[in-house]
Amino acid sequence: MIRKLGIILEMIKFEHTVFALPFAYMGAILGSVMMEGQLPSWSEIGWISLAMFGARSAAMSLNRLIDKAIDFSNPRTKGRALPAGLLKSVEVLLFIIVSFGLLFWGTINLEPIALKLMPIAVFFLVLYSYTKRFTWLCHIVLGLTIALSPLGGWVSVTGEFNAAAWILYGTVALWIAGFDIIYATQDFEYDRKVGLKSIPARFGLTGAIWIARSLHIVTAIGFIALFWMTQLSWMYLIGAILSISLLFYQHWLVKPSDLSRVPTAFFGMNGTLSVLLFLFTIVDLVVLRQW
Numbered sequence: 356m357i358r359k360l361g362i363i364l365e366m367i368k369f370e371h372t373v374f375a376l377p378f379a380y381m382g383a384i385l386g387s388v389m390m391e392g393q394l395p396s397w398s399e400i401g402w403i404s405l406a407m408f409g410a411r412s413a414a415m416s417l418n419r420l421i422d423k424a425i426d427f428s429n430p431r432t433k434g435r436a437l438p439a440g441l442l443k444s445v446e447v448l449l450f451i452i453v454s455f456g457l458l459f460w461g462t463i464n465l466e467p468i469a470l471k472l473m474p475i476a477v478f479f480l481v482l483y484s485y486t487k488r489f490t491w492l493c494h495i496v497l498g499l500t501i502a503l504s505p506l507g508g509w510v511s512v513t514g515e516f517n518a519a520a521w522i523l524y525g526t527v528a529l530w531i532a533g534f535d536i537i538y539a540t541q542d543f544e545y546d547r548k549v550g551l552k553s554i555p556a557r558f559g560l561t562g563a564i565w566i567a568r569s570l571h572i573v574t575a576i577g578f579i580a581l582f583w584m585t586q587l588s589w590m591y592l593i594g595a596i597l598s599i600s601l602l603f604y605q606h607w608l609v610k611p612s613d614l615s616r617v618p619t620a621f622f623g624m625n626g627t628l629s630v631l632l633f634l635f636t637i638v639d640l641v642v643l644r645q646w
Contacts, residue, residue, distance in 0.1 A: 359442065363450055366436040367415035372408070373626040375504040377633035378527050379407050382505030383512045386520060388640050389585055390513040399465065399512050406461030406469075406511075407504060413454035414480040414500070420447050421484040429545050465511040472510065476503050487546075491557040494539065498532030519584045526577025533570035534605070534625050536563050540614050560611040568606050575599040578632070587639055594635020601628045 383403055387395040395403075419426070419437055427438035436442045455477070462469050479500040486493035506524040510516060539546070539553045540563055546556035555563040578595040581587065605624040608616045 359446060362436050362441050363416070363447070366419055366442065366447075367412055369412075372411055374531070374629055375411060375501050376404070376407055377629040378502075378523075379403055379504040379508040381633050381636050382508030382520070382523055384640055385523070385585060385587075385636065386509035386513045389519065390515065390517070394641065395512040402461045402464040403508055403511055404461075406458050406465070406507070409454045409457030409459075409461060410476065410480060410504075413451050413458060414483070416447050416451045416454065417481060418484040420444060420451070425549075425551070428549070429542065431541060431545070462511075466514040468514050469507065469511040472507075476500075476507065479503065487551050487553060489552060491552040491554050493552060494532045494535040494554055495528070497535050498528035498530070501531045502528035519581060522577055522580050522584060526574055526581070529570045529577065530574040530602075530625075530628075533567040533574065536567040536570070537605070537609055537617060540564070540609075540611075541617055560614075564606070564609065564611050571602045571606065575602060587636065588643060590639035590643055591636050594632050594639075597635075598628045598632045601625075601631070 380400065380403070383395050383399065387393060387399075419435065422432075423437045423444065426432040426435050433439070437444065437447065458473070458477075462473050479496070483493070483496050483500050486496045490496075502524050505527055506516070506520060509520045509523070536554045540555045540560055542551075542553070543555040543560055543563075545551075546553045553563075554566055558566065578599060579592075582592050582595060601624050608619060608624070
C-alpha cells in the first residue's frame, strides 16, 4: 500500500505543488491583512493546505486517468504509471474520491462562501483534462483553474473578494498559462500527428513561444499592479522584480530552435518564482509590519 501511494504521488508530480500552494498562502495572508487587518489563523492555514492537497491531487489524478490512452501512445509519456501498468485505473479512481473528500473536509472548515464556490472549482478541475480534445485554449483553462488557489485562499479567510483579489487571480492564471505553453512545446509534433489541440500545435513553435512571452509580460504588469493596489511595501516590490527577472530568464533559456532546457525552465524557474514571491510577501506583511 505504501509502495502504491509512492507511485501515485510520483504520478501526480507531488513536488509540483510548489507552483500553486505558495500563491494560495499568499492570497490568504494578503486578503486577511487587507480586509481584516490581521493575519489568518494557523487553523485556517491548515485547512487551506488540506483543501489544496485534495484539489490538486484529484485534478492531477483525473488528468492521468482521462489521458491514459493518450499517454500510452505518446513516446514521452508512455512510461507514466497508468500506461506502464504500475497502477490500476480503479486504484487511481479511489485516490481521486479520497482527494475530493479531503477538498470538501478542508473547505467546510473555512468561510461558508468557500463551500458554496467549491462546485465551480471542481467543474474546472474536471473540465481541464478534456479541453485539449476540442480547443487550443486549453492552457488558458489550466491557468484559470490553478489560479483558483490564490483566489480560494483569499475568499476562504475573508469571505469576500475585491479588485486586488481578481488582479492576483488573473496574474497567476496568465503566468501558469504561459509556462504551460512552453511545456507543451515538447509534444508539438505528437499533438499535430494525433489531432490534439494546443497553442504549439496551432501556431507552431515560434508562435507559441511568442504567445507565452506576451502572457508573461502581462504577468509582470500584474505583479507590479499588486504593489500599487495593496498595502505591500518595497520588500514585496523587490520580490516582484526578482520574480519578473526569472520570467525573462526562462524565456532566454527556451528558444524555438532549442527546447532542450524546457524541463529546467518549467520546474526550476517557475517553482523558484512562486516560492520567492511568497517569501518576500511574508517578510513584507509579517516581519516588516511588526517593526
